[in-house]
Amino acid sequence: MTNTTLKLLAQQLQLSISTVSRALKDHPDISASTKAKVNALAQSLDYEPNAYAIQLRTQSSKILGxxxxxxxxLFYDSFIAAVEEESRNNGYAVMILQSSHNPENELSNLKIFRQNRVSGVFACLSSSTENLEVYQKMNEREIPVVFFDIVPKDNRFTKVRMADERCAIMAAENIIKRNAKKVLAIFGDEGLSITQKRKSAFQKFMQDFSPKTHCSFAHAASTKEAEEIMKKFADKKQKVDTVFCMTDEILIGVMRKIQELQIKVPNEIGVISISNGFIPNLYYPHISYVETSGHELGKLAFIQMMANMKGGKTLTELTVDAKFVEGGSM
Amino acid sequence: MTNTTLKLLAQQLQLSISTVSRALKDHPDISASTKAKVNALAQSLDYEPNAYAIQLRTQSSKILGxxxxxxxxLFYDSFIAAVEEESRNNGYAVMILQSSHNPENELSNLKIFRQNRVSGVFACLSSSTENLEVYQKMNEREIPVVFFDIVPKDNRFTKVRMADERCAIMAAENIIKRNAKKVLAIFGDEGLSITQKRKSAFQKFMQDFSPKTHCSFAHAASTKEAEEIMKKFADKKQKVDTVFCMTDEILIGVMRKIQELQIKVPNEIGVISISNGFIPNLYYPHISYVETSGHELGKLAFIQMMANMKGGKTLTELTVDAKFVEGGSM
DNA sequence: ATAAAAATATCAAACGATTGCGAAAAAATT
DNA sequence: AATTTTTTCGCAATCGTTTGATATTTTTAT
Structure with missing residues (x-):
């Protein structure tokens, strides 16, 4: 069965294609009676405009990448969910591609986006992306790019991200409030700017406001690594009394060890993390965390995208603020 | 900056558009030298074919919905990830829309898919979907629809799903093996066929092979509900010694209560669930589970899609088999 | 040297929709 | 009744690509 087209409608109604087209879009040139007829037939024949023809003609797609x-x-899926929702409400469809942290995939994804003439792309850099030229080119082609979460340092781009420094500082605040003596702070992949930001902010804050607190720093790129780090520190004689987890992966590893060794939270050890809240609430007591919401970030990103598409380039870096959620683990 | 087109290339090279087009696709009609020239210029001008023009001309999009x-x-995102991966490897892009369990959204999503002339759609029914007519129409338009996870009973459609009965039976087997006396089995949304299947298979198996085991059945549509159910049953005098959780949401609720009440797993209570493994492995001891992999299902679904698109309709119902993963909670 | 075959490149018509411009018909004005 | 205005609609070009048919040139065979 073939799709209904304007031509088909026109033939059946003995009208020209242009009239049918205009009738369907409620153009003032067309009489009410014609409109009625056209609409009726379109309805009964299940007419759906061909997005490809429209894009070809109008040079603008309603697709975002x-x-x-x-x-x-857990973080990205909620970001995606938010973007999808906003997009649909605004007449856009979303095309989603994953880079698997591989710059090559990232490139081929971008290619697909270009072929499909998406009218904008939301991008989260893969950890090893060095070359931003492609993105620069997209901008030159007037395809707005909004970076999120893992963003380039380069300030030629529009970016939205969590208030990373604030997150880290809020965590530090609560660690100090708990009166911690020996802190284990586990951060994520050392190469990411997001890690750097969080770490240096954390470090500085602790230094400035509680210099006597002893802090050990570690990096874990996976749950497994976090588990091992936790194990090492739990084995030590002078146990840490508070552990900070920069990501969900880390928290999971840490909690596995804590449960296994039956360390009591929060009495023997305090736990705090940065998360969207899903993982922290799996445990009892709930883990206290600084909330970073993929959902909020998605909404903000969409707003930025619309702004970029409408008017002049707004090359700003917006951040979603964080808030502390008391769980019971501190 | 405007996009490079065949026309532009043709002008610069003093060739016809068709020659350029053919050169780019390595058509035997075109000489090697011409091809070289064309490719070189295309490269330097960053030519990317306009997918819309191609689809318009060829009447076939490379997009799957x-x-x-x-x-x-946790389940759907891995399904999506798998589908996306397979798709990209096969030259397709994926458009993802969420229904939020709302039939209206489902309908408007389908509309978007039609407008974008997707060449196939993977659909998971929202819990309250009654009207399958739209899907039927898609099939009539020769747009293959592959249902997954929550599938229609109707056998006019292609479906892939987990081996739901097997899952439930495997869980039951292990409950019997544990020598459970009092079992609490919590199932999901009562309206879903997936729930029905799992429940009746579970029920029958327990009845047939261990009629003396006392089973209490309950339904929870959310984590919160599961938590309350668990609370009720934990408070009782004659405590249950084994609890079965049909979904991750339920497991999470149950585990919250178990941790809160400090019930010892597996000594005081055995826990078993159906899951993709992520959640069960968060706890210590790891929860034993029957594995249902969204990833596997996604791959299977993609294969079915390709089969449907290539050849004759293969209106079959395929299932991904389950396997039991020993955690330590039984 | 001439006809036949092979190689190479071009023409032109689609695909489905939009839209500026002009034309015919109907209504309003003089 | 003649003219102007308004309403209603059609013509045709265009977006970028593909592709069957055709034209031109080169090579090979006779």
Whole structure:
């Protein structure tokens, strides 16, 4: 069965294609009676405009692209969900591609986006992306790019991200409030700017406001690594009394060890993390965390995208503020 | 900056558009030298074919649609990830829309898919979807629809799903093996066929092979509900010694209560669930589970899609088999 | 040297929709 | 009744690509 087209409608109604087209879009040139007829037939024949023809003619697609390292991720999936929702409400469809943290995939994804003439892309850099030229070119082609979460340092681009420094500082605040003596702070992948930001902010704040607190720093790129780090520190004689986890992956590893060794939270050890809240609430007591909401970030990103598409380039870096959620683990 | 087109290339090279087009696709009609020239210029001008023009001309898009109740879900996100991966490797892009379990959204999503002339759709029914007519129409338009996870009973459609009965039976087997006396089995949304299947298979198996085991059945549509159910049953005098959780949401609720009440797993209570493994492995001891892999299902769905698109309709119902993963909670 | 075959490149018509411009018909004005 | 205005609609070009048919040139065979 072939799709209904304007031509088909026109033939059946003995009208010209242009009249049918105009009738369908409620153009003032067309009489009410014709409109009625056209609409009726379109309805009964299940007419749906061919988006491809429209885009070809109007040179503007109603598709937005999203590149994430992985869809299957507690943070990114909520970001995607938010973007999808906003997009649909605004007449856009979303095309989602994952880079798997591989710059090559990132490139081929971008290619697909270009072929499909997406009218904008949301991009989260993969950890090893060095070359931003492609993105620069997109901007030159007037395809707005909004970076999120893992963003380039380069300030030629529009970016939205969590208030990373604030997150880290809020965590530090609560660690100090708890009166911690020996802190283990586990951060994520050392190469990412997001890690750097969080770490240096954390470090500085602790230094400035509680210089006597002893802090050990570690990096874990996976749950497994976090688990091992936790193990090492739990084995030591002078145990740490508070552990900070920069990501969900880290928290999971840490909690596995804590449960296994039956360390009491919060009495023997305090735990605090940065998260969207899903993982922290799995445990009892709930883990206290600084909230970073993929959902909020998605909404903000969409707003930025619309702004970029409408008017002049707004090359700003917006941040979603964080808030502390008391769980019971501190 | 405007996009490079065939026309532009042709002008610069003093060739006809058709020659350029053929050169780019390595058509035997074109000489090697011409091809070289064309390719060189195309490269330097960053030529990317306009997917819209191609689709318009060839009447076939390289886009697949996916409808899920929610992207932000441990099962669906891995399904999506798998489909996306397979798709990209086969030259397809994926458009993802979420229904939020709302039939209206489902409908408008389908509309978007039609407008974009997707060449196939993967659909997971929202819990309250009654009217399958739209899907039937898609099939009539020769747009293959592959249902996954929550599938229609109707056998006019192609479906892939987990081996739901097997899952439930495997869980039951292990409950019997544990020598459970009092079992609490919590199932999901009563309206879903997936729930029905799992429940009746579970029920029958327990009845047939261990009629003396006392089973209490309950339904929970959310984590919160599961938590309350668990609370009720933990308070009782004659405590249950084994609890079965049909979904991750339920497991999470149950585990919250168990941790809160400090019930010892597996000594005081055995826990078993159906899951993709992520959640069960968060706890210590790891929860034993029957594995249902969204990733596997996604791959299977893609294969079915390709089969449907290539050849004759293969209206079959395929299932991904389950396997039991020993955690330590039984 | 001439006809036949092979190689190379071009023409032109689609695909489905939009839209400026002009034309015919109907209504309003003089 | 003649003219102007308004309403209603059609013509045709265009977006970028593909592709069957055709034209031109080169090579090979006779």
């Amino acid at each position: 999203v590149i994430v390292p992985a869809i299957s991720n | 996916v409808i899920v109740p929610a992207i932000s879900n």
